[in-house]
Amino acid sequence: QKEVEQNSGPLSVPEGAIASLNCTYSDRGSQSFFWYRQYSGKSPELIMFIYSNGDKEDGRFTAQLNKASQYVSLLIRDSQPSDSATYLCAVSGAGGTSYGKLTFGQGTILTVHP
């Protein structure tokens, strides 16, 4: 089982729709969770981070965390063609050799079509 796993994609949504990106993780003690966006040929850039159970909203983006289910998601409302990118979920390790290190999922490619 991968430590951080994202829905495989690619995901295609029409402009204006809600895009839902999902991520599960195996380290039950993980405390911090990050979503990065990566345009083709570019470096990852942070969209949001979340530490507490529940929802965190920032503009059109909402991160949702459920530690009991070891699940974190990113919702993009009113999707725009400019949101087309690869989205990376990253989880910070809780202890042992993983302490503090970010483990990334393989990424989900999102395409928003006009």
Place this chain on the structure above:
Amino acid sequence: NAGVTQTPKFQVLKTGQSMTLQCAQDMNHNSMYWYRQDPGMGLRLIYYSASEGTTDKGEVPNGYNVSRLNKREFSLRLESAAPSQTSVYFCASSAGWYQETQYFGPGTRLLVL
């Protein structure tokens, strides 16, 4: 502020050659990281430096060495390049070690023939 900078942007090596990838940050961050990104594999940690004067292995350290030259600079060295090291390399930095956002450089595309 330039943020995190990396040189070179692109490099072609022959098997067995050596090279050093340079990384610098101007955000006064304590922690720095080197990742590689391969298709379908996400980002994998090669080495990291939690603070100036310390370095530790990540998930895929074999074939690499690092030097934390000072607080700003963190270099990655390939002593004898292999085709399996063809990848995109990203340097990142963060203010601290735990629960801190990492900021990425533009990347170095390395092709080993």
